Amino acid sequence: MRQVLKNLGRMESMSRILLSLRKRLARVERSLTEFAKRQQLRNLRCNCREVIVADPDKPQEFEAEMNAGCPLHGFRRLGC
Numbered sequence: 250m251r252q253v254l255k256n257l258g259r260m261e262s263m264s265r266i267l268l269s270l271r272k273r274l275a276r277v278e279r280s281l282t283e284f285a286k287r288q289q290l291r292n293l294r295c296n297c298r299e300v301i302v303a304d305p306d307k308p309q310e311f312e313a314e315m316n317a318g319c320p321l322h323g324f325r326r327l328g329c
């Protein structure tokens with residue numbers, strides 16, 4: 250009986266350790282996710298334009314500029 254109680258005590262302390270490890274793991278996972286998001290945002294470069302000059306002889310180039318999205322803003326601004 251004493252051995253059973255001793256084993257139960259060990260199991261309880263093991264499950265407390267496991268619970269605390271799970272919480273620490275969840276914290277690490279959250280900070281890794283935040284870090285990855287920040288890195289991703291840092292790597293995104295805005296390619297919006299203040300002014301775009303359209304060459305009437307190359308309408309396909311202008312169309313390509315219009316169709317290209319901005320990695321940071323999604324919709325690409327091409328000036329006024």
Ligand SMILES: [Zn+2]
Nearest residue numbers: 295297319322
């Ligand atoms: Zn942009």
